Amino acid sequence: xxxxxxxxxNRRISTIxxxxxxxxIFLSIWYAYAKFHYDNPVQRRNALPYxxxxxxxxxxxxxxxxxxxxxxxxxxxxxxxxxFLGLLIAVVLGVIVAVLMNLSKGIEKxxxxxxxxxxxxxxxxxxxxxxxxxxxxxxxxxxVTVLVAIFPVITNMLFGLQSTDRALHDLFTLNQSSRxxxxxxxxxxxxxxxxxxxxxxxxGSAVIGSVVADFFFAKGEKGIGYYIRTRQxxxxxxxxxxxxxxxxxxxxxxxxxxxxxxxxxxxxNWHDSNLxxx
Amino acid sequence: MTALSLRDIRMTFPDGTRAINGVDxxxxxxxxxxxxxxxxxxxxxxLRIISGLQQPTSGSCNVDSKNIGYVFQDSVLLxxxxxxxxxxxxxxxxxxxxxxxxxxxxxxxGLVKLNDHVTKFPHQLSGGMKMRCxxxxxxxxxxxxxxxxxxxxxxxxxTREHLNDELLNIFLQExxxxxxxxxxxxxxxxxxxRIIVMSSQPGRFISEHKIDFPFPRVPDIRYSAEFAELxxxxxxxxxxxxx
Numbered sequence: 030x031x032x033x034x035x036x037x038x039n040r041r042i043s044t045i046x047x048x049x050x051x052x053x054i055f056l057s058i059w060y061a062y063a064k065f066h067y068d069n070p071v072q073r074r075n076a077l078p079y080x081x082x083x084x085x086x087x088x089x090x091x092x093x094x095x096x097x098x099x100x101x102x103x104x105x106x107x108x109x110x111x112x113f114l115g116l117l118i119a120v121v122l123g124v125i126v127a128v129l130m131n132l133s134k135g136i137e138k139x140x141x142x143x144x145x146x147x148x149x150x151x152x153x154x155x156x157x158x159x160x161x162x163x164x165x166x167x168x169x170x171x172x173v174t175v176l177v178a179i180f181p182v183i184t185n186m187l188f189g190l191q192s193t194d195r196a197l198h199d200l201f202t203l204n205q206s207s208r209x210x211x212x213x214x215x216x217x218x219x220x221x222x223x224x225x226x227x228x229x230x231x232x233g234s235a236v237i238g239s240v241v242a243d244f245f246f247a248k249g250e251k252g253i254g255y256y257i258r259t260r261q262x263x264x265x266x267x268x269x270x271x272x273x274x275x276x277x278x279x280x281x282x283x284x285x286x287x288x289x290x291x292x293x294x295x296x297x298n299w300h301d302s303n304l305x306x307x
Numbered sequence: 308m309t310a311l312s313l314r315d316i317r318m319t320f321p322d323g324t325r326a327i328n329g330v331d332x333x334x335x336x337x338x339x340x341x342x343x344x345x346x347x348x349x350x351x352x353x354l355r356i357i358s359g360l361q362q363p364t365s366g367s368c369n370v371d372s373k374n375i376g377y378v379f380q381d382s383v384l385l386x387x388x389x390x391x392x393x394x395x396x397x398x399x400x401x402x403x404x405x406x407x408x409x410x411x412x413x414x415x416x417g418l419v420k421l422n423d424h425v426t427k428f429p430h431q432l433s434g435g436m437k438m439r440c441x442x443x444x445x446x447x448x449x450x451x452x453x454x455x456x457x458x459x460x461x462x463x464x465x466t467r468e469h470l471n472d473e474l475l476n477i478f479l480q481e482x483x484x485x486x487x488x489x490x491x492x493x494x495x496x497x498x499x500x501r502i503i504v505m506s507s508q509p510g511r512f513i514s515e516h517k518i519d520f521p522f523p524r525v526p527d528i529r530y531s532a533e534f535a536e537l538x539x540x541x542x543x544x545x546x547x548x549x550x
Contacts, residue, residue: 194383
């Protein structure tokens with residue numbers, strides 16, 4: 030008990046140890062469910078393989094050219110490219126749209142409903158339309174990724190711009206600042222923390238968007254979603270399917286960490302969310 | 308030389324509230340005028356009108372708007388800029404060349420005694436230090452008219468008195484025309500050459516008191532009988548303003 034308390038009290042140890050404990054519990058439940066839910070071991074493996082089976086059969090065949098870690102990484106590359114590029118485009122476009130909306134109520138009123146619709150339309154329901162417009166290769170996957178990632182960027186950036194301190198606005202007014210100066214020296218820096226929150230949410234959507242787009246648009250350079258989908262079709266390939274899925278989500282986690290790191294670099298000196306208590 | 312003159316300023320808000328009802332005021336350089344009055348009597352609105360942040364419903368306001376220093380209730384610093392960069396802000400926005408504004412910022416920082424903290428960010432400063440920084444920012448452009456909207460209201464008594472002493476020193480050096488707003492009668496008497504009592508709804512001036520303590524004023528005048536008597540008289544008028 031003493032030891033446990035000491036681990037909990039030590040911040041650095043606890044941020045590592047506690048998630049590991051959660052992970053172990055999660056794995057135990059997985060093992061227990063797989064073991065007791067299925068009577069037939071073959072049936073079990075084809076439905077819910079044990080974690081170690083995923084590792085040995087899904088990842089380990091190192092020299093297999095069709096399944097295993099190497100092809101998985103090969104399929105990951107197009108997805109990673111689409112995710113990064115899509116996120117980048119979503120951020121640039123989203124920031125521009127938010128800045129325009131902030132500039133004029135008219136523009137905000139004209140565009141905002143469509144930004145919301147963009148978010149609510151089930152993108153995959155319009156697959157045929159997207160194919161018609163953008164084909165089935167990397168391009169259309171990029172479009173899907175941008176479509177799902179842009180909304181949080183727009184809303185968070187707009188919220189940030191519009192929440193700029195009134196008194197600071199007064200200060201800039203007293204100095205007869207131009208609209209441009211106000212934007213660049215006041216509104217954009219003060220919107221930065223919310224923009225970064227938006228990008229963090231968008232990065233998660235971008236990963237999911239590009240993986241799901243792989244499922245439905247499978248020409249040209251095929252992505253990890255294609256790998257997962259094709260391994261779903263045969264029960265015997267269940268470990269391979271999980272291996273692909275796990276890799277894709279590890280990528281999502283990596284994105285989340287990366288954006289978090291960039292955020293803390295960008296606002297490290299001043300924003301409340303980023304300051305340690307004095 | 309008259310630095311600021313107001314003639315029959317009236318302000319009615321769109322909802323019909325009459326905030327200011329006919330205010331006349333003129334302040335010369337070297338004068339430090341303080342307005343005391345109940346909350347919501349239109350003191351802040353008056354400052355906003357003088358600075359040009361708001362337009363009065365009627366009346367005329369004569370002041371060189373490019374030559375106004377404005378110290379807000381809060382320090383209003385950019386949290387992403389350090390002290391040096393914050394102090395330079397006004398000068399920067401007014402397009403003063405880099406070298407020049409750095410130099411005048413250094414001087415202003417010296418005046419408010421923040422020399423040891425130029426690289427700190429606002430979150431690393433105490434309330435009093437933030438106010439000093441805010442004061443320095445306005446000092447950089449050496450304004451002829453200085454408006455103070457209850458700048459020390461949120462500070463503790465010790466810090467407030469200390470800053471009052473320093474503000475007076477700066478006033479003696481810079482010789483601007485000061486218009487100060489406060490709830491603290493002691494603060495008003497200590498700083499001012501003239502005190503105006505304002506009543507609320509609608510806001511108007513009901514009495515004026517000349518404060519004749521010679522400059523430089525030592526902190527100890529706060530404990531003199533004359534000081535107490537002045538405070539008493541103003542307090543009496545303030546009670547009338549509330550009624």
